[in-house]
Amino acid sequence: MNFDAITIRDIARELNLSVSTVSKALRDSYEISEKTKKLVLEYARENNYRPNPMAQSLKKGHSKSIGIVVSSIDNQFFSQVINGIESQAYSQGYNVIITQSHESYDLEVQNVNHLTQWAIDGLLISLSTETNNVEHLKKLQDQGLHIVFFDRISNVIDTHKVIVDNFKGAYDATRHLLDSGYRHIAHITSSATTSVTNERLAGYQQALSESGLAMDENYIKYCQQGALNLNEIEQAVDELLALAIKPDAIFTAWDRITTSTLSTLHKLDVKIPEEIALIGFTNTLLADILNPSLSSVHQPAFEIGRKATEMLLSLINSKRPVTEFETIILPTELLIRNSSVKPVL
Amino acid sequence: MNFDAITIRDIARELNLSVSTVSKALRDSYEISEKTKKLVLEYARENNYRPNPMAQSLKKGHSKSIGIVVSSIDNQFFSQVINGIESQAYSQGYNVIITQSHESYDLEVQNVNHLTQWAIDGLLISLSTETNNVEHLKKLQDQGLHIVFFDRISNVIDTHKVIVDNFKGAYDATRHLLDSGYRHIAHITSSATTSVTNERLAGYQQALSESGLAMDENYIKYCQQGALNLNEIEQAVDELLALAIKPDAIFTAWDRITTSTLSTLHKLDVKIPEEIALIGFTNTLLADILNPSLSSVHQPAFEIGRKATEMLLSLINSKRPVTEFETIILPTELLIRNSSVKPVL
DNA sequence: ATTTTTTACGCAAACGTTTGAGTGGTTTAA
DNA sequence: TTAAACCACTCAAACGTTTGCGTAAAAAAT
Numbered sequence: 001m002n003f004d005a006i007t008i009r010d011i012a013r014e015l016n017l018s019v020s021t022v023s024k025a026l027r028d029s030y031e032i033s034e035k036t037k038k039l040v041l042e043y044a045r046e047n048n049y050r051p052n053p054m055a056q057s058l059k060k061g062h063s064k065s066i067g068i069v070v071s072s073i074d075n076q077f078f079s080q081v082i083n084g085i086e087s088q089a090y091s092q093g094y095n096v097i098i099t100q101s102h103e104s105y106d107l108e109v110q111n112v113n114h115l116t117q118w119a120i121d122g123l124l125i126s127l128s129t130e131t132n133n134v135e136h137l138k139k140l141q142d143q144g145l146h147i148v149f150f151d152r153i154s155n156v157i158d159t160h161k162v163i164v165d166n167f168k169g170a171y172d173a174t175r176h177l178l179d180s181g182y183r184h185i186a187h188i189t190s191s192a193t194t195s196v197t198n199e200r201l202a203g204y205q206q207a208l209s210e211s212g213l214a215m216d217e218n219y220i221k222y223c224q225q226g227a228l229n230l231n232e233i234e235q236a237v238d239e240l241l242a243l244a245i246k247p248d249a250i251f252t253a254w255d256r257i258t259t260s261t262l263s264t265l266h267k268l269d270v271k272i273p274e275e276i277a278l279i280g281f282t283n284t285l286l287a288d289i290l291n292p293s294l295s296s297v298h299q300p301a302f303e304i305g306r307k308a309t310e311m312l313l314s315l316i317n318s319k320r321p322v323t324e325f326e327t328i329i330l331p332t333e334l335l336i337r338n339s340s341v342k343p344v345l
Numbered sequence: 346m347n348f349d350a351i352t353i354r355d356i357a358r359e360l361n362l363s364v365s366t367v368s369k370a371l372r373d374s375y376e377i378s379e380k381t382k383k384l385v386l387e388y389a390r391e392n393n394y395r396p397n398p399m400a401q402s403l404k405k406g407h408s409k410s411i412g413i414v415v416s417s418i419d420n421q422f423f424s425q426v427i428n429g430i431e432s433q434a435y436s437q438g439y440n441v442i443i444t445q446s447h448e449s450y451d452l453e454v455q456n457v458n459h460l461t462q463w464a465i466d467g468l469l470i471s472l473s474t475e476t477n478n479v480e481h482l483k484k485l486q487d488q489g490l491h492i493v494f495f496d497r498i499s500n501v502i503d504t505h506k507v508i509v510d511n512f513k514g515a516y517d518a519t520r521h522l523l524d525s526g527y528r529h530i531a532h533i534t535s536s537a538t539t540s541v542t543n544e545r546l547a548g549y550q551q552a553l554s555e556s557g558l559a560m561d562e563n564y565i566k567y568c569q570q571g572a573l574n575l576n577e578i579e580q581a582v583d584e585l586l587a588l589a590i591k592p593d594a595i596f597t598a599w600d601r602i603t604t605s606t607l608s609t610l611h612k613l614d615v616k617i618p619e620e621i622a623l624i625g626f627t628n629t630l631l632a633d634i635l636n637p638s639l640s641s642v643h644q645p646a647f648e649i650g651r652k653a654t655e656m657l658l659s660l661i662n663s664k665r666p667v668t669e670f671e672t673i674i675l676p677t678e679l680l681i682r683n684s685s686v687k688p689v690l
Numbered sequence: 691a692t693t694t695t696t697t698a699c700g701c702a703a704a705c706g707t708t709t710g711a712g713t714g715g716t717t718t719a720a
Numbered sequence: 721t722t723a724a725a726c727c728a729c730t731c732a733a734a735c736g737t738t739t740g741c742g743t744a745a746a747a748a749a750t
Contacts, residue, residue, distance in 0.1 A: 060705085082419075363730045403705090712730080712731075
């Protein structure tokens with residue numbers, strides 16, 4: 001309930017005005033005299049009147065709030081993105097509703113439905129790994145919902161998108177490993193249905209082939225559940241270690257996969273980087289103090305969130321239907337630490 | 346906007362019934378015949394009618410949603426708590442709205458106000474470090490808002506609370522350091538206005554005095570902004586290292602302070618645990634793979650969230666006003682890793 | 691002095707629900 | 721056979737706003 005019980009009706013009664021006069025005074029309508037406006041405003045302030053957002057949304061059909069769907073807030077990348085979203089949204093008077101899909105398609109659908117019912121004015125979403133069908137979003141977009149994708153985007157939906165240069169990020173990381181003398185570079189990534197996975201895979205592949213190395217499918221592990229399931233990562237690492245020619249380096253494509261791989265290597269007592277080097281996408285603030293310090297491809301997460309929100313709000317506030325959409329590609333940053341530097345012999 | 350445009354009115358028109366009949370049929374009222382109910386339900390399902398939550402909330406005065414205020418979701422402890430909250434809330438048909446105070450009193454007040462305007466049925470809150478006045482919450486409670494505190498609680502508000510045994514957690518950690526032979530144990534904590542700080546401080550102190558050691562205020566550093574400000578931690582560590590008798594161990598009281606301290610010690614090239622041992626409260630999943638692996642006091646974060654939500658929902662669903670409140674104290678877990686084991690000479 | 695315009699406000703419908711009170715028609719009891 | 725009971729449904733007000741339209745009174749124009 002709204003506990004600050006005073007309504008526009010109370011004000012009207014108290015001031016001997018009609019409800020509509022009060023409403024219009026509050027909204028600074030030209031129909032109302034300055035004197036009355038002053039009177040109403042003052043009374044409202046003194047009794048700290050707050051308009052009921054439910055009633056307003058119901059009436060106006062929009063809510064000044066935007067919905068967010070991410071796989072998990074328990075992930076530095078996404079929580080940083082969310083901070084970027086919040087900063088931009090709040091500055092324009094919008095509030096945000098955060099939901100988690102936990103990498104589940106069903107939960108994603110459920111969250112999106114829930115959000116639209118709560119009359120969000122726009123949606124910011126990074127798809128779950130499980131999602132390979134975006135009909136639920138397409139339908140909503142057709143009905144007029146503004147959507148902006150970030151991170152894990154869909155190619156079949158035409159709208160604004162904010163991503164990083166996944167190809168280059170992956171290329172740089174792989175290049176770095178190659179330049180450091182590693183030759184058997186494995187790749188642990190997530191579901192092949194995800195945009196991010198493919199772009200990073202391509203960057204990895206390009207770096208390899210530029211060095212005249214063929215890509216070996218045995219060296220690539222797809223962990224469908226990605227962040228969720230540690231067992232999956234453990235199995236992937238086990239399989240890699242069981243290969244005839246063990247990899248001498250691993251490039252991991254996702255935040256959670258990177259740290260989980262490090263964990264797993266620890267458990268197996270694999271020396272890093274002596275036995276196996278490691279570099280991966282991650283935004284963890286702890287990269288410097290991991291053992292060993294973790295080389296990483298870092299994404300400008302806050303900026304992603306900020307930018308995506310800026311674009312979403314521009315869609316929402318646009319007078320005329322927008323048909324020209326833009327995909328913003330932000331640069332990643334290669335942060336070389338100890339986990340990928342070949343030990344001096 | 347609600348994009349699934351069909352309303353109860355549409356159903357009524359289509360089925361030649363009155364709006365109220367449809368509404369009652371949907372809510373399975375005894376006033377409606379089975380035949381009509383079936384008819385309505387079927388039509389509603391086929392055209393996937395979803396009630397407009399705004400309208401429902403407006404009418405019923407409650408929203409089936411609960412608000413959360415934490416300092417930052419970018420903190421494993423809180424994101425784990427939130428997962429616990431979600432699991433319990435969803436299972437009972439409630440949804441959650443997450444907000445961050447970023448350790449700011451003003452933001453906390455703003456978030457709480459915002460949430461209540463959105464007709465939340467209850468509030469789950471962990472106070473910001475800056476907060477030393479809970480009038481804003483007291484007032485809301487008096488007006489009928491159900492509040493459950495967790496983690497950082499207020500003693501002046503009488504309601505359900507869920508915390509861990511902070512005293513024992515701190516005591517255990519300090520005891521462990523003492524048992525390991527450390528004698529000059531420093532303590533880095535947050536604002537002294539916070540419940541958690543004082544309880545942990547007391548545990549630390551108790552362990553020291555049981556070992557016949559006096560507490561030395563020089564060894565205790567209060568970082569007002571706690572998690573927020575890395576500089577503050579760096580300064581605290583600098584000051585500790587500048588003491589005539591340098592500490593040989595540090596016990597850190599908060600999640601973010603713990604990892605920040607480790608970071609700082611790294612930067613200063615302090616060997617852990619050789620020069621200084623470290624143990625602290627933290628729920629990071631990366632404790633095992635930090636350098637060195639980080640001894641920690643671990644909190645059952647998921648369970649805290651689950652339990653707090655359970656209590657909040659019981660308040661919300663209680664027929665009669667509740668006057669007997671309970672404080673649940675969950676145990677912490679001491680996880681000893683390498684950062685606190687005295688190296689064998 | 692009359693008409694026109696402007697000003698400042700009120701009325702009432704609408705947003706999508708819920709719910710108590712009312713109402714014909716059928717069944718049951720006397 | 722009539723009154724009482726019940727059934728299945730409709731009416732209309734309400735939740736707190738917003739907004740197009742209507743309208744007295746005052747001001748301006750003729």
